[in-house]
Amino acid sequence: MTGSSSSSLLLILLSLKFLHTTATEQAQQPFEFGEMAAPTYSLPPLPYAYDALEPYISKQIMELHHGKHHQTYITNLNAALKTQAEAVHASDIAGQVSLQQGIRFNAGGHINHSLFWQNMCPASSPDAKRSAAPKLVKQIKATWGDEEKFREAFKAALLGIQGSGWGWLVKIENGKEQRLSIVTTKDQDPVVGKGEVPVFGIDMWEHAYYLQYLNGKAAYVENIWNVINWKTAEERYLGTPADAFKILKASM
């Protein structure tokens, strides 16, 4: 997962730019944007109020996390994509390569946070009930035995992250085969591998919980289950990678 190449990430960004072409068509012409202006992304609005996830995630955390941290990834991504478009136009291949890590990091930050806001909802919402995800929950039980074991496994994965990163429930499709997996990614590496659908993700950067939970990240990991949007998780589980990433099209 962490080995996903920068080019596959670029592909996703590019395929999102062409709303009327499919991802497959786009894959055949990934670098034909020399004449184009660089795409510009903007901050997607939160689908709920900043205080809507209280008491599990405080208003102050949400304001900073969405309004400052997510915005910074977008600002830096847009700047890097603009520089890249210029490097492509100037046939500066060394310049393009030197931009890849920055694009991967900041685009990853934009992708991850966009998915994250969508896969949470207020605890009082019917979408926060696991009954909103009957098919997904069925496969979770089939995979981990029961929901409690699944949550324990997810918690262990999240608490085992060394440094900044994310934990994801991922649907992995390989031909006709399909399975669920708990995956951790470092820093802002996104889940963009072939056949992978990020069902829901949990941000384990310290900025995601520190103002409220301080060094008590286990409590954050416990509490966040109250605000997982199972309806969105079910939709992503039943859909394609492109479906999961549709939020990004809306923020261009």
Add this chain to the structure above:
Amino acid sequence: MSSTLLRSSAVRAALRTSPTKVARAGLAGSTFVRGKATLPDLPYDYGALEPSISGKIMELHHDKHHQTYVTSLNNFSEQMAEAKQKDDVKAQIALQPMINFHGGGHINHTLFWENLAPQSQGGGEPPTGKLSQSINDSYGSLDAMKEKFNAALAGIQGSGWAWLVQDTQTGSIQIKTYANQDPVVGQFRPILGIDAWEHAYYLDYQNRKAEYFKAIWNVVNWKAAEKRFQ
């Protein structure tokens, strides 16, 4: 200052006068007692680095975060000793990343506390002697070095540290960043480290990390850095 801070300050003051206290000039190794890592005493009060770093941050950072690295290091070291006793090479390899992370966390923070000091104890006073000369030779001036150092800190993608290091082969200094808790080992000798994990500044500075990077130079203990420089 909260009563918790006062209480732990009093404990530290008592420890400081204890005759068994190890001299503070040494490196991380001096905090290992009979093979067990222990949390080193801070050489100043939690609130002493204000306003650059708040007492609340210092208390959590030292007493919780650093303590967790120490506890985990001892736990994984014990497992490592068992794996060695059983000649279980697979288990030893599996444990190495845990030793690197938690051992690195212990080493890094130990060096970090030492290379900070309140202004009343020389914090922020510029380096002198050979280290100063080396900085000027490599960067032109201390301010130019700080600027490069802050750019390195700002460029860390995720959690990590920036260090002024000395190349043990050439003796020259350079700025290097390290991911997560990777310690400065091998070819390079740590001279001065700044923690760029979010827990190091978030309560005071939130997302404005550039302000933290700027403010921390006011409490950098260049005397400690000079002792490490050879």
